Amino acid sequence: MNSNKKNRITFLKKFGWWISVRALSILLFFVRIVPELLLPKLGNGLGILAYHILGPRRKTALKNMRMVFGSTTSEKEKHALIKANFKSISRDMLEFAYYSVPPRLQSFLERNISVRGQEHLDRALKKGKGVILLSAHIGNFPIIGAKMAARGYSFWLIAKDPDNIYLVDLFRQWKDILKIGAIPYKPRRVCVNESLKLLRNNNIIFLQIDQNPHKRSGTDVEFFGYQIPTYSGPIVMALRTGAAIVPMFIHREENNTETITILPELSLKRSNDKDQDIVDNLRSINAICEGWIRKYPEQWWWIHRRFRRARKVSVQ
Numbered sequence: 001m002n003s004n005k006k007n008r009i010t011f012l013k014k015f016g017w018w019i020s021v022r023a024l025s026i027l028l029f030f031v032r033i034v035p036e037l038l039l040p041k042l043g044n045g046l047g048i049l050a051y052h053i054l055g056p057r058r059k060t061a062l063k064n065m066r067m068v069f070g071s072t073t074s075e076k077e078k079h080a081l082i083k084a085n086f087k088s089i090s091r092d093m094l095e096f097a098y099y100s101v102p103p104r105l106q107s108f109l110e111r112n113i114s115v116r117g118q119e120h121l122d123r124a125l126k127k128g129k130g131v132i133l134l135s136a137h138i139g140n141f142p143i144i145g146a147k148m149a150a151r152g153y154s155f156w157l158i159a160k161d162p163d164n165i166y167l168v169d170l171f172r173q174w175k176d177i178l179k180i181g182a183i184p185y186k187p188r189r190v191c192v193n194e195s196l197k198l199l200r201n202n203n204i205i206f207l208q209i210d211q212n213p214h215k216r217s218g219t220d221v222e223f224f225g226y227q228i229p230t231y232s233g234p235i236v237m238a239l240r241t242g243a244a245i246v247p248m249f250i251h252r253e254e255n256n257t258e259t260i261t262i263l264p265e266l267s268l269k270r271s272n273d274k275d276q277d278i279v280d281n282l283r284s285i286n287a288i289c290e291g292w293i294r295k296y297p298e299q300w301w302w303i304h305r306r307f308r309r310a311r312k313v314s315v316q
Contacts, residue, residue, distance in 0.1 A: 014165070021166040031097045039098060040256060043091030051086040054303075058082060061302035067310070068224045084298040088252070092140040100174055105146065113147045113250075117262035121153075121204075124244035124265045130199030131244045132234050133262075136210040136289045137301035139250040140258055145180035145206060147260060154203045158195065160185035188217070192233070199243045206248075207234050209285055210306060221282040224290060226310035235281045238268060245281075247288050251296045263288070 034042060051058060061082045069078065099108040124131045135141060148155045157175075159182045161168045175182050183194045183205070195205055209231055212218075218229035238245050247263040266288075269280045293300045 017164040017166050020164065021170060024167075024170070028097055031094060032101065034098070036098070039094055040091060043094040044087045046094065047087030047090030048083065050090060051083050054086075057303040058086075060305055061085060064302045064305075064307055067226065067307050081298055082302065085300070085302050088139075088299050089301065089303070091252075092142075095140060096142050099143075100146075100177055102177060105177065106150065109143075109147050109150050112256075113143060113258050113260065115147065115151070115260045115262065117264075118151075120262045120264045121246055121248075124246050125202060125204075127242070127244060128202050129242040129244065130202050131204045131246050132199070132238055133204055133206045133246050133248045134209050134234055134285055135206065135248050135250075136208055136292065137304060138292055138296060139252055139299045141208065141250055143258070144248065144250050144260060146178040148204070149179040154181070155206060156181040156183055156198055156203055157206050158183045158185055158191060192237075195233075195237060196241060199237065199241045207231070209234065209282075210289055210301075210304075212306065212308065219278055219282060220311070221279055221286055222313055223286045223306075223310075225313050226307060227313055228307060228310045230282050230286060232278050232282060235268070235278050235285075238281075239270065239274070239277065245285070247285065249292050251292075251299055 062078060065073070065078045065081065073081070099105055121131065121133075135144070145155045145157055157180055159171075159175075161171065161184065172182075181198075181203075183191055183198070185191055198205060210223075211231065213229050213231045217231060217233060219232040220227045221230040222228075223230065234245065237243060245266040245268060247266065248260065249263075250258055250260045252258050266281070266284060269277050269284075271277055
């Protein structure tokens with residue numbers, strides 16, 4: 001009885017997954033036949049719609065902003081920023097869906113995405129020990145890999161496959177179109193071994209540091225005045241292999257073009273206290289992320305529950 005019920009639930013879940021992917025495919029079809037000039041307006045409209053119907057995400061964003069900005073911004077200003085944030089995310093997702101097909105992708109990358117600071121990446125690669133590009137959920141980050149791959153870089157992304165088995169195939173198709181490599185997030189040991197191997201062959205690994213890690217994968221580090229779990233893997237790998245840590249971000253300009261900014265290699269602290277080195281180096285990365293989030297607050301993913309395990313830093 002219980003076994004039959006379990007099998008029935010599994011079938012229903014898989015059927016739901018299949019339906020959701022078919023719906024997504026239909027949505028992608030209609031998005032890709034929209035006139036290009038209408039994309040920004042459509043993105044803004046869908047963002048406003050999402051703002052009104054995705055109540056839990058809106059509440060998460062408001063909670064995060066209250067924690068970060070406190071009384072320095074009014075509630076009205078916070079809500080206006082959240083609305084702008086929904087529009088920004090919607091435009092990014094719509095843009096990615098529209099251009100992530102071969103006939104359009106190359107033209108879009110050439111005319112709409114520029115790169116600043118590429119010399120910092122080239123300088124880091126000359127050391128021959130690989131590069132770990134660290135970023136955050138700011139701007140149209142999925143397009144970063146496609147732009148760098150188009151410029152001839154061996155670009156690998158550590159990615160967690162969705163539970164939906166039918167969506168996995170779609171994601172893999174996108175990665176093939178974008179010409180980026182993918183390292184499986186799980187199992188953890190395989191992820192680490194593959195990452196180390198790529199770094200030793202002087203490849204580029206791309207990671208977003210502003211996610212919530214599992215307890216054993218993270219270290220509590222200050223972020224916007226809170227002690228918050230942060231992935232320690234990038235620093236551990238860099239200290240172990242000598243790979244360069246290079247911060248990289250993308251943001252949308254007022255004229256609707258986008259700019260990838262590559263910052264100078266982070267000078268890592270190395271001492272006899274490995275644990276403290278990890279904390280200090282992660283704090284430096286978080287501080288850089290904070291600066292970019294403050295500069296482009298409407299473009300960061302406030303809807304993500306980044307602060308769900310945060311502890312306020314005590315003032316001495």
